[in-house]
Amino acid sequence: MENGTILFNPGSATDRRWQEHFGVGLIHVTSDRIDPELVLYDDPRHLRNVSRR
Numbered sequence: 001m002e003n004g005t006i007l008f009n010p011g012s013a014t015d016r017r018w019q020e021h022f023g024v025g026l027i028h029v030t031s032d033r034i035d036p037e038l039v040l041y042d043d044p045r046h047l048r049n050v051s052r053r
Contacts, residue, residue, distance in 0.1 A: 008036045014044060
């Protein structure tokens with residue numbers, strides 16, 4: 001957190017560049033919490049397994 005701002009960079013969902021995994025970020029927001037979740041995967045087809053709550 002920086003000056004009340006949450007910074008969240010999960011990386012690229014389609015280009016690994018120099019990383020071992022692809023990644024997407026999910027941020028779950030409720031009235032009293034903000035919970036970031038990093039989802040790492042090896043193949044873009046794995047995104048089919050990511051579901052919304």
